[in-house]
Amino acid sequence: MKIGESMKKAGIVLALIFLITIATFSGCISQKKEDNGVDVNTTPPKQDGKTVSYLKAKINISQPYDLSDLNSSGQKVIVLRNSGMRLEAIVTLYGLTYTFDDTTMIPIIETQEEAIKAFDKLPNEAKMYVMASEIYDENGKVVEGVWGSGTVVWDAHMRDKVALRYAKEDANYNLYGTAYLIMKDQRTIVTVDESPYLKGGYEYWWMQPATDTISSKKALGYGPYATLYAALMRSLMVPTKVVYGLYYDIEEGGVWKPYAWNEIYFNGKWIPVDPYREKIGVLSRYYFALDKTVDLVDLDLSCYRSNLEGKGCKPFEIEILEQGTVLESEIKK
Numbered sequence: 001m002k003i004g005e006s007m008k009k010a011g012i013v014l015a016l017i018f019l020i021t022i023a024t025f026s027g028c029i030s031q032k033k034e035d036n037g038v039d040v041n042t043t044p045p046k047q048d049g050k051t052v053s054y055l056k057a058k059i060n061i062s063q064p065y066d067l068s069d070l071n072s073s074g075q076k077v078i079v080l081r082n083s084g085m086r087l088e089a090i091v092t093l094y095g096l097t098y099t100f101d102d103t104t105m106i107p108i109i110e111t112q113e114e115a116i117k118a119f120d121k122l123p124n125e126a127k128m129y130v131m132a133s134e135i136y137d138e139n140g141k142v143v144e145g146v147w148g149s150g151t152v153v154w155d156a157h158m159r160d161k162v163a164l165r166y167a168k169e170d171a172n173y174n175l176y177g178t179a180y181l182i183m184k185d186q187r188t189i190v191t192v193d194e195s196p197y198l199k200g201g202y203e204y205w206w207m208q209p210a211t212d213t214i215s216s217k218k219a220l221g222y223g224p225y226a227t228l229y230a231a232l233m234r235s236l237m238v239p240t241k242v243v244y245g246l247y248y249d250i251e252e253g254g255v256w257k258p259y260a261w262n263e264i265y266f267n268g269k270w271i272p273v274d275p276y277r278e279k280i281g282v283l284s285r286y287y288f289a290l291d292k293t294v295d296l297v298d299l300d301l302s303c304y305r306s307n308l309e310g311k312g313c314k315p316f317e318i319e320i321l322e323q324g325t326v327l328e329s330e331i332k333k
Contacts, residue, residue: 051325053095055248055285060317061087069292074272074283076331090321094331095285100266102176106167106236118237126239126265128294150295151209151224152231152242158214159235167236175238176280179264182232183275190228192219192276222276223296226260229275239265241292243272244299246316248286256318263292285323 062085070077070089074096081088107118119127132147146155154163163182171177190213208224210231219225226242233240240262247259261274272283291299 050328052328052331053285053324054326054331055093055323056321057091057093058319058321059087059089059091059288060314061089061290062315069289072289073331075288091288093285093288094326096283098269098271098281098283100176100269100271100281102174102266104175104267106173106175106178106238108173109237115237122239122265123268129239129241129265130234130237132234146211148210148231148234150297151207151227152234152295153209153211154231154235155211158211158232162214163232163235175264175266178236179233179238179273179280183229183273183278183280186225186229186232186275187278190214190217190219190225192222192225194221221260222258223260225276226262227296229262229273233262233264241270242294242296243289244291244293244296245287245289246318247288250286256316258315259287260296261287 074094076092078090079087080090107114107121109115109118119130122130131149133149146153148154162185163178166181166185167173167178170181208220208227210224210228213219213224213228219228223242223244230240230242241264243261243263245259245261246256248254248256261272261276263270263272265271271281272287273280274283274287293299
Protein backbone atom coordinates (compact mmCIF):
# COMPACT_ATOMS: atom_id res chain seq x y z
CA MET A 1 0.00 0.00 0.00
CA LYS A 2 1.27 3.43 -0.87
CA ILE A 3 2.00 5.95 1.85
CA GLY A 4 -0.40 8.48 0.35
CA GLU A 5 -3.25 5.99 0.37
CA SER A 6 -2.47 5.04 3.99
CA MET A 7 -2.55 8.66 5.09
CA LYS A 8 -5.79 9.22 3.20
CA LYS A 9 -7.47 6.25 4.95
CA ALA A 10 -6.12 7.38 8.31
CA GLY A 11 -7.60 10.82 7.73
CA ILE A 12 -11.00 9.29 6.96
CA VAL A 13 -10.85 7.21 10.14
CA LEU A 14 -9.94 10.26 12.23
CA ALA A 15 -12.79 12.24 10.68
CA LEU A 16 -15.27 9.48 11.52
CA ILE A 17 -13.99 9.33 15.09
CA PHE A 18 -14.40 13.11 15.36
CA LEU A 19 -17.98 12.98 14.07
CA ILE A 20 -18.90 10.15 16.43
CA THR A 21 -17.40 12.08 19.34
CA ILE A 22 -19.39 15.22 18.45
CA ALA A 23 -22.61 13.22 18.10
CA THR A 24 -22.05 11.51 21.43
CA PHE A 25 -21.27 14.82 23.12
CA SER A 26 -24.38 16.40 21.63
CA GLY A 27 -26.47 13.51 22.87
CA CYS A 28 -25.09 14.03 26.34
CA ILE A 29 -26.23 17.64 26.24
CA SER A 30 -29.77 16.89 25.11
CA GLN A 31 -30.32 13.87 27.32
CA LYS A 32 -29.05 12.46 30.56
CA LYS A 33 -29.83 9.39 32.60
CA GLU A 34 -31.31 9.74 36.05
CA ASP A 35 -30.21 7.32 38.73
CA ASN A 36 -33.26 5.18 38.06
CA GLY A 37 -32.29 4.83 34.39
CA VAL A 38 -35.14 6.92 32.97
CA ASP A 39 -34.20 9.25 30.14
CA VAL A 40 -34.90 12.88 30.97
CA ASN A 41 -34.88 15.52 28.27
CA THR A 42 -32.92 18.49 29.56
CA THR A 43 -33.41 20.58 26.44
CA PRO A 44 -35.87 23.42 27.20
CA PRO A 45 -39.33 22.29 26.01
CA LYS A 46 -41.05 24.13 23.22
CA GLN A 47 -43.65 26.61 24.38
CA ASP A 48 -47.23 25.41 24.01
CA GLY A 49 -48.74 27.35 21.13
CA LYS A 50 -52.39 26.78 22.08
CA THR A 51 -54.20 30.04 22.74
CA VAL A 52 -57.41 30.91 24.55
CA SER A 53 -59.56 34.01 24.35
CA TYR A 54 -59.76 36.44 27.25
CA LEU A 55 -61.62 39.53 28.40
CA LYS A 56 -60.27 42.01 30.93
CA ALA A 57 -62.64 44.36 32.73
CA LYS A 58 -62.90 46.68 35.70
CA ILE A 59 -65.85 45.89 37.95
CA ASN A 60 -67.67 47.64 40.76
CA ILE A 61 -70.06 45.34 42.64
CA SER A 62 -72.35 46.33 45.47
CA GLN A 63 -72.14 43.06 47.41
CA PRO A 64 -68.91 41.73 48.95
CA TYR A 65 -69.12 38.19 47.60
CA ASP A 66 -67.05 35.35 48.99
CA LEU A 67 -63.64 36.15 47.57
CA SER A 68 -62.61 32.49 47.60
CA ASP A 69 -65.12 31.82 44.81
CA LEU A 70 -63.80 34.58 42.57
CA ASN A 71 -60.46 33.08 41.49
CA SER A 72 -60.42 29.86 39.48
CA SER A 73 -58.87 28.39 36.35
CA GLY A 74 -61.32 30.37 34.22
CA GLN A 75 -61.00 33.76 35.87
CA LYS A 76 -58.47 35.83 37.76
CA VAL A 77 -59.51 38.67 40.07
CA ILE A 78 -57.28 41.40 41.52
CA VAL A 79 -59.13 43.31 44.24
CA LEU A 80 -58.51 47.05 44.13
CA ARG A 81 -60.79 48.07 46.99
CA ASN A 82 -63.14 46.23 49.32
CA SER A 83 -65.12 48.61 51.50
CA GLY A 84 -67.40 45.94 52.88
CA MET A 85 -70.28 47.39 50.87
CA ARG A 86 -68.73 47.55 47.41
CA LEU A 87 -65.96 45.65 45.70
CA GLU A 88 -63.77 47.14 42.99
CA ALA A 89 -61.50 44.80 41.06
CA ILE A 90 -59.78 44.00 37.78
CA VAL A 91 -61.15 40.78 36.32
CA THR A 92 -59.67 38.65 33.56
CA LEU A 93 -62.02 36.02 32.14
CA TYR A 94 -60.82 33.13 29.95
CA GLY A 95 -62.66 30.95 27.47
CA LEU A 96 -61.82 27.39 28.43
CA THR A 97 -62.75 23.85 27.50
CA TYR A 98 -62.67 21.48 30.47
CA THR A 99 -61.66 17.83 30.21
CA PHE A 100 -63.53 15.21 32.20
CA ASP A 101 -64.17 11.49 32.34
CA ASP A 102 -67.19 10.99 30.07
CA THR A 103 -67.40 7.33 31.11
CA THR A 104 -68.45 8.29 34.66
CA MET A 105 -71.58 6.40 35.72
CA ILE A 106 -74.53 7.38 37.88
CA PRO A 107 -75.14 5.03 40.83
CA ILE A 108 -78.13 2.73 40.36
CA ILE A 109 -80.37 3.43 43.34
CA GLU A 110 -83.58 1.51 43.98
CA THR A 111 -83.62 1.31 47.77
CA GLN A 112 -82.93 3.61 50.70
CA GLU A 113 -79.92 1.51 51.63
CA GLU A 114 -78.43 1.96 48.16
CA ALA A 115 -78.97 5.72 48.38
CA ILE A 116 -77.16 5.90 51.72
CA LYS A 117 -74.31 3.79 50.38
CA ALA A 118 -73.93 6.05 47.30
CA PHE A 119 -73.99 9.14 49.50
CA ASP A 120 -71.34 7.76 51.86
CA LYS A 121 -68.97 7.17 48.93
CA LEU A 122 -68.98 10.84 47.96
CA PRO A 123 -66.16 13.09 49.20
CA ASN A 124 -67.16 15.53 51.93
CA GLU A 125 -66.80 18.52 49.61
CA ALA A 126 -69.51 17.11 47.33
CA LYS A 127 -72.04 15.79 49.84
CA MET A 128 -73.66 19.14 50.60
CA TYR A 129 -74.52 19.55 46.90
CA VAL A 130 -76.67 16.44 46.79
CA MET A 131 -78.04 16.16 50.31
CA ALA A 132 -81.82 15.87 50.47
CA SER A 133 -83.98 16.54 53.50
CA GLU A 134 -87.66 16.69 54.32
CA ILE A 135 -89.41 19.83 53.15
CA TYR A 136 -91.74 21.69 55.50
CA ASP A 137 -94.61 23.98 54.61
CA GLU A 138 -95.31 27.37 56.20
CA ASN A 139 -97.15 25.64 59.05
CA GLY A 140 -94.18 23.46 59.89
CA LYS A 141 -95.67 20.27 58.47
CA VAL A 142 -93.70 17.88 56.29
CA VAL A 143 -94.58 18.12 52.59
CA GLU A 144 -95.06 14.52 51.54
CA GLY A 145 -93.34 13.32 48.37
CA VAL A 146 -90.95 16.26 48.03
CA TRP A 147 -87.20 16.15 48.72
CA GLY A 148 -84.23 18.49 48.46
CA SER A 149 -83.42 21.72 50.25
CA GLY A 150 -84.56 25.32 49.89
CA THR A 151 -85.72 25.92 46.33
CA VAL A 152 -83.68 23.02 44.91
CA VAL A 153 -86.48 20.51 45.44
CA TRP A 154 -87.95 17.63 43.47
CA ASP A 155 -90.84 15.21 43.65
CA ALA A 156 -91.33 11.62 42.50
CA HIS A 157 -92.49 12.74 39.03
CA MET A 158 -89.37 14.84 38.44
CA ARG A 159 -87.11 12.02 39.59
CA ASP A 160 -88.83 8.97 38.08
CA LYS A 161 -90.53 10.34 34.95
CA VAL A 162 -87.90 12.88 33.90
CA ALA A 163 -84.41 12.43 35.33
CA LEU A 164 -84.41 8.67 35.93
CA ARG A 165 -86.11 7.98 32.61
CA TYR A 166 -83.22 9.54 30.72
CA ALA A 167 -80.60 7.96 32.97
CA LYS A 168 -82.03 4.45 32.78
CA GLU A 169 -83.66 4.15 29.37
CA ASP A 170 -81.58 6.42 27.14
CA ALA A 171 -78.15 6.97 28.73
CA ASN A 172 -77.66 3.58 30.41
CA TYR A 173 -76.70 5.44 33.61
CA ASN A 174 -73.86 7.31 31.89
CA LEU A 175 -73.46 10.66 33.67
CA TYR A 176 -72.53 12.72 30.62
CA GLY A 177 -75.36 11.29 28.54
CA THR A 178 -77.87 11.85 31.32
CA ALA A 179 -76.73 15.41 31.96
CA TYR A 180 -76.95 16.19 28.26
CA LEU A 181 -80.41 14.67 27.74
CA ILE A 182 -81.90 16.39 30.79
CA MET A 183 -80.42 19.68 29.59
CA LYS A 184 -81.92 19.26 26.09
CA ASP A 185 -85.32 18.27 27.45
CA GLN A 186 -85.43 21.19 29.87
CA ARG A 187 -84.48 23.65 27.12
CA THR A 188 -87.32 22.35 24.95
CA ILE A 189 -90.02 22.49 27.63
CA VAL A 190 -89.11 25.32 30.01
CA THR A 191 -88.91 28.98 28.95
CA VAL A 192 -87.21 31.86 30.76
CA ASP A 193 -89.27 34.94 31.55
CA GLU A 194 -87.05 37.86 32.56
CA SER A 195 -89.85 40.42 32.86
CA PRO A 196 -90.79 39.78 36.54
CA TYR A 197 -87.39 40.68 37.94
CA LEU A 198 -86.87 43.45 35.41
CA LYS A 199 -90.01 45.07 36.81
CA GLY A 200 -90.20 43.83 40.37
CA GLY A 201 -86.60 43.17 41.33
CA TYR A 202 -84.27 40.22 41.52
CA GLU A 203 -85.97 38.70 44.56
CA TYR A 204 -87.66 36.26 42.18
CA TRP A 205 -84.29 34.66 41.63
CA TRP A 206 -84.46 32.78 44.93
CA MET A 207 -88.20 32.54 45.53
CA GLN A 208 -89.26 30.08 42.80
CA PRO A 209 -88.87 26.40 43.77
CA ALA A 210 -87.87 23.92 41.09
CA THR A 211 -91.20 22.10 41.48
CA ASP A 212 -93.05 25.31 40.54
CA THR A 213 -90.74 25.93 37.59
CA ILE A 214 -91.33 22.53 36.02
CA SER A 215 -95.08 22.55 36.66
CA SER A 216 -95.52 26.01 35.12
CA LYS A 217 -92.91 25.34 32.42
CA LYS A 218 -91.64 28.87 33.04
CA ALA A 219 -88.58 30.03 34.97
CA LEU A 220 -88.79 33.55 36.38
CA GLY A 221 -85.22 34.33 35.41
CA TYR A 222 -82.05 32.34 34.78
CA GLY A 223 -81.67 31.63 38.50
CA PRO A 224 -84.73 29.39 38.79
CA TYR A 225 -83.77 27.79 35.46
CA ALA A 226 -80.40 26.68 36.87
CA THR A 227 -82.13 25.69 40.12
CA LEU A 228 -84.41 23.30 38.23
CA TYR A 229 -81.46 21.67 36.49
CA ALA A 230 -79.72 21.23 39.84
CA ALA A 231 -82.82 19.61 41.32
CA LEU A 232 -83.15 17.10 38.47
CA MET A 233 -79.47 16.11 38.70
CA ARG A 234 -79.49 15.88 42.49
CA SER A 235 -82.54 13.62 42.36
CA LEU A 236 -80.13 11.09 40.78
CA MET A 237 -77.56 11.59 43.57
CA VAL A 238 -75.32 13.70 41.31
CA PRO A 239 -73.70 16.58 43.27
CA THR A 240 -74.63 19.83 41.50
CA LYS A 241 -73.79 23.42 42.35
CA VAL A 242 -75.74 26.53 41.44
CA VAL A 243 -73.41 29.25 40.15
CA TYR A 244 -74.52 32.87 40.28
CA GLY A 245 -72.71 35.47 38.21
CA LEU A 246 -72.82 37.81 35.26
CA TYR A 247 -72.96 37.05 31.55
CA TYR A 248 -71.99 39.33 28.67
CA ASP A 249 -74.80 38.76 26.17
CA ILE A 250 -73.47 39.74 22.75
CA GLU A 251 -76.66 38.44 21.15
CA GLU A 252 -78.51 41.32 22.78
CA GLY A 253 -76.05 43.95 21.64
CA GLY A 254 -73.40 43.44 24.28
CA VAL A 255 -74.98 43.85 27.71
CA TRP A 256 -73.99 42.39 31.08
CA LYS A 257 -76.85 40.67 32.87
CA PRO A 258 -77.33 38.63 36.05
CA TYR A 259 -77.06 34.98 35.10
CA ALA A 260 -76.87 31.51 36.60
CA TRP A 261 -75.49 28.16 35.54
CA ASN A 262 -74.29 24.96 37.23
CA GLU A 263 -71.34 22.74 38.01
CA ILE A 264 -71.72 18.97 38.22
CA TYR A 265 -69.34 16.49 39.84
CA PHE A 266 -67.54 14.24 37.34
CA ASN A 267 -65.38 11.66 39.10
CA GLY A 268 -63.42 14.10 41.23
CA LYS A 269 -63.78 17.23 39.09
CA TRP A 270 -66.36 20.03 39.05
CA ILE A 271 -67.36 20.67 35.44
CA PRO A 272 -69.33 23.78 34.35
CA VAL A 273 -72.70 23.28 32.70
CA ASP A 274 -74.86 26.00 31.18
CA PRO A 275 -78.24 24.29 30.81
CA TYR A 276 -79.87 27.29 29.13
CA ARG A 277 -77.21 27.62 26.42
CA GLU A 278 -76.77 23.83 26.32
CA LYS A 279 -73.06 23.62 27.05
CA ILE A 280 -71.19 21.02 29.10
CA GLY A 281 -67.52 21.55 29.91
CA VAL A 282 -67.27 24.78 27.89
CA LEU A 283 -67.38 28.36 29.16
CA SER A 284 -66.57 31.35 26.99
CA ARG A 285 -64.83 34.50 28.22
CA TYR A 286 -68.24 36.08 28.83
CA TYR A 287 -68.99 34.23 32.09
CA PHE A 288 -68.07 35.86 35.40
CA ALA A 289 -68.79 33.66 38.42
CA LEU A 290 -69.55 35.51 41.66
CA ASP A 291 -70.73 32.74 43.94
CA LYS A 292 -71.08 28.96 43.89
CA THR A 293 -73.74 27.77 46.26
CA VAL A 294 -76.11 25.00 47.29
CA ASP A 295 -79.12 27.23 46.74
CA LEU A 296 -79.69 30.81 45.62
CA VAL A 297 -81.55 31.45 48.88
CA ASP A 298 -78.13 31.45 50.54
CA LEU A 299 -77.18 34.67 48.71
CA ASP A 300 -77.92 38.20 49.83
CA LEU A 301 -79.38 39.83 46.74
CA SER A 302 -81.20 42.60 48.58
CA CYS A 303 -79.45 45.31 46.58
CA TYR A 304 -80.89 43.87 43.39
CA ARG A 305 -84.48 44.67 44.31
CA SER A 306 -85.98 47.37 42.12
CA ASN A 307 -87.15 49.50 45.05
CA LEU A 308 -83.51 50.01 46.01
CA GLU A 309 -82.02 50.45 42.55
CA GLY A 310 -81.48 54.06 41.61
CA LYS A 311 -80.99 55.03 45.28
CA GLY A 312 -77.25 54.55 45.44
CA CYS A 313 -77.60 50.78 45.29
CA LYS A 314 -76.36 49.90 41.82
CA PRO A 315 -75.97 46.12 41.51
CA PHE A 316 -72.89 46.23 39.31
CA GLU A 317 -70.85 48.34 36.94
CA ILE A 318 -68.49 46.80 34.39
CA GLU A 319 -66.06 48.50 32.02
CA ILE A 320 -64.39 46.26 29.44
CA LEU A 321 -60.72 47.21 29.16
CA GLU A 322 -59.47 44.81 26.49
CA GLN A 323 -60.12 41.52 24.71
CA GLY A 324 -57.83 39.18 22.82
CA THR A 325 -56.01 35.86 23.00
CA VAL A 326 -53.24 34.55 25.25
CA LEU A 327 -51.17 31.37 25.43
CA GLU A 328 -52.95 28.77 27.55
CA SER A 329 -49.65 28.02 29.29
CA GLU A 330 -49.52 31.60 30.56
CA ILE A 331 -52.82 31.47 32.48
CA LYS A 332 -51.76 28.32 34.32
CA LYS A 333 -48.81 30.05 35.96
